[in-house]
Amino acid sequence: QVQMQESGPGLVKPSETLSLTCTVSGYSVSSGYYWGWIRQSPEKGLEWIATVYHSGNTYYNPSLKSRVTISVDTSKNQFSLNLSSVTAADTAVYYCARSFGSFHAFDIWGQGTSVTVSS
Amino acid sequence: QSALTQPASVSGSPGQSITISCTGSSSDVGTYNLVSWYQQHPGKAPKLMVSEVTKRPSGVSNRFSGSKSGNTASLTISGLQAEDEADYYCCSYAGSSPYVFGSGTKVTVL
Numbered sequence: 001q002v003q004m005q006e007s008g009p010g011l012v013k014p015s016e017t018l019s020l021t022c023t024v025s026g027y028s029v030s031s032g033y034y035w036g037w038i039r040q041s042p043e044k045g046l047e048w049i050a051t052v053y054h055s056g057n058t059y060y061n062p063s064l065k066s067r068v069t070i071s072v073d074t075s076k077n078q079f080s081l082n083l084s085s086v087t088a089a090d091t092a093v094y095y096c097a098r099s100f101g102s103f104h105a106f107d108i109w110g111q112g113t114s115v116t117v118s119s
Numbered sequence: 120q121s122a123l124t125q126p127a128s129v130s131g132s133p134g135q136s137i138t139i140s141c142t143g144s145s146s147d148v149g150t151y152n153l154v155s156w157y158q159q160h161p162g163k164a165p166k167l168m169v170s171e172v173t174k175r176p177s178g179v180s181n182r183f184s185g186s187k188s189g190n191t192a193s194l195t196i197s198g199l200q201a202e203d204e205a206d207y208y209c210c211s212y213a214g215s216s217p218y219v220f221g222s223g224t225k226v227t228v229l
Contacts, residue, residue: 045122045208045220045222046157046208046220047220048217059217061216063216103218104153104170105155105167105170106165106167107167109165
């Protein structure tokens with residue numbers, strides 16, 4: 001049974017970089033599928049951030065692309081998100097999720113991690 | 120890319136059928152058959168209920184069905200049950216801005 005778990009700081013200061021990691025269990029990220037990050041806030045609702053394939057191919061939300069980096073570490077069976085120059089608008093619950101195609105639905109989600117941007 | 124438009128709320132009595140609409144444009148829903156629906160209970164992660172307009176993942180009740188006509192996709196819940204009370208979101212592939220989500224619909228079981 002595939003499970004996904006986000007980890008990272010719950011509080012980040014403005015202008016700093018938010019770094020999150022998703023640890024996958026029950027499936028090898030190098031075996032296929034696409035791995036993504038989605039966030040949810042009361043103001044913006046659900047917002048897709050980025051997706052990575054095990055080969056390293058990446059796909060980014062154009063509105064966030066200049067600040068986002070997504071990567072996969074097959075040796076640790078993890079993938080990560082870096083979001084730079086954060087502001088209060090980046091405060092949200094961040095989810096990692098699996099997709100069976102580059103722009104297909106996300107069929108398995110982590111439980112989510114709440115991130116607040118504040119000094 | 121604008122969010123897909125959903126009604127803020129839909130309600131129904133147990134056993135009834137309800138339909139949630141998701142209106143986009145020819146840039147997303149109208150062109151691509153990559154519309155999905157998610158159910159979200161309070162404090163929980165979204166759960167995939169329908170993918171590619173009509174496909175139900177293994178384990179999802181057949182009371183949930185998806186369809187599409189023009190720029191509008193729909194999720195129908197038949198035989199409404201108390202456990203169906205949740206927020207529902209649609210999502211579509213949108214080309215240059217790959218994923219666009221709907222604004223969400225709160226389903227209330229009366």
